[in-house]
Amino acid sequence: MTRNLLTLASALALLATPAAADTLKIGMVTTLSGPGAGLGIDIRDGFALAVEHAGGKLGGQDTQVIEADDQQKPDVAVGLANRMVERDRVQVVTGVVWSNLALAMLPTLAGGQTFFISPNAGPSQLAGAQCNPYFFNAAYQNDQIHEAVGKHVQDEGFKKVYLMAPNYPAGKDGLAGFKRYYKGAVVGEVYTQVGQLDYAAELAQLKAAAPDAVYVFYPGGMGINFIKQYEQAGLKGAVPLFGPGFSFDQDILAAVGESALGVKNSAQWSPDLDNAANKKFVADFKAKYGRIPSMYAAQGYDTALLIDTAVKAVGGNLKDKDKLRAALASAKLQSLRGEVAFNTNHYPIHNIYLREVVTGADGAVTNKTVATVFTNHADAYVKDCAMK
């Protein structure tokens, strides 16, 4: 009897060990409820499409994605990071939308030797002095997107620009990024409340300052509020409006429609980028989810591609963290935006494009690429990162 049990136990052990090593477990901790849910849902759906395209096996390994809703709250996100490390024992956590949540989650994940691959949040801290061997960013460093519009506005010869952003770290980083390349006069720099609804007071001040261009960073619902009110105040035709892609992406365009037509904005990706992978992605995303993918959806997809590339490179060996890290860092990612390489701070070196809001062939308002502002652009903080 004892021997039988032992045999059974060893047989089970034999069965169990390889299975555990083979399964790639990914924690998808993202924002699935509340006003910010549109972004998290797009990241999740883009990621899921990439897993589906890979036949359910990223890097040739059985892939299990464990979803969790961080509710856009740092404390909830940290709790979920703990759960992913301690209970679900995932090898990779991704999904994070917001920079403040990424900063809060990283100590837990890095402490648990779990790779943290951001599909969106790219705070300057984690690109510079606080860069981390376990943190990667598959999307961008926040400032890069703003820098591109700064350069464009400078090149176009605008002399008096009015700047507006929400009063929080990413807002200040955004305007700092814009001013890194824009050298003309700033006739107003206004920080508004996070989540502000009404911009009538600020728009009146803006009109009085008579700028010749306006640059705003308003993601999500704030962007919708602002764009609608900018047009209603009669400013749309009068003063050209510029912004980063976050303020004029698909999540916002669906809600403001033609109010945003003609606005130039910047991003590392656009639905019309001309490569086979992107065409397939856009067509399949529309077919599966019934909407045009946003940049967040593309970033979710690219994050899955990065994991796929790295896991393939290590031959499915997820135990050796150093090898996996080296594979992630040296990946030549064949992404939806062409080939992307990673800098020593684990942030991408990539092109940033200028896009224009247009009416697409099917009548839907969307973005069209009009120029490449930066080619193989690295972020401004890499010099402060100790990793070499």
Add this chain to the structure above:
Amino acid sequence: MDALLLVEQGLNGLQLGVMLFLMAAGLTLVFGIMDLINLAHGTFYMVGAYLTAALVPVLDSFPLALAAAVLLTALLGLVVEAVALRTLYRRDHLDQVLATFGLILFFNELVKIVFGPVPIFLNPPAALAGTVDLFGLKYPAFRLAILAVGIAVAVFLWLLIARTRVGMLIRAGATNREMVMALGVDVRRLFGLVFALGCGLAGLAGAMAGPVLAVQVGMGEQILILTFVVIVIGGIGSIRGALAGALLVGMVDTLGRALLPAAFRLVMDAANASAAGAALASMAIYVLMAVVLAIRPKGLFPAH
């Protein structure tokens, strides 16, 4: 800052105040007369905005869509009152807060399932999309429409409450509910009516706010906090208080945002002035609330 700009900012403050009044009137009625803390008031505001957005393409007319959305929101209010809230009147406020918070979660999820997670499209009707010239001041036409609707609602509520039998019962209910019940008034029907009226007003606020703001899941909670500030300042249960509180909050918030950064610029450099001004402007209405409560603990026009 010149006089014209100051006038425009004053108008902006007035308009924001009127917008808040549309929300606050319904909330204060329900709170004051039924003694029900309805956290889900913002939910009906969201429903009003979504229904208007959904009905504009179908009916091809903004006013018709608005009217239909207000009616449907009021009907939804009747149903929710009968199904979920009727049993809560005798429970304490904490139970009501929990239950109506549950309603928020339920309706947010329902709207997400029906309309999707991405904010949806709603613009002003073409006739009100542009600006109107007011003595050299170009002002958004739709904001003037909000102002007009708000004033009309204030007059309507005044007539309803001061001049009709229902209004008399509402006033009596707010002052002494037990006595009204003892006199044989069908309080259950009165409460259903008041709740539906409150929901209709919230729906109207949502329909009027939709073209100016993002129509998205969770939009109700963003404005709910401001609305509670308004009714606390105005005095719970009083329509007059709601109007005064809303106009005060609208003015203080708008003028704070407009003037404080400029004021700080006199004593410090531009970047710090903007940050300090923005920080203080975001506190201004709460400071106002604290001051009002310190002087008049029951608000400006208490109903009880």
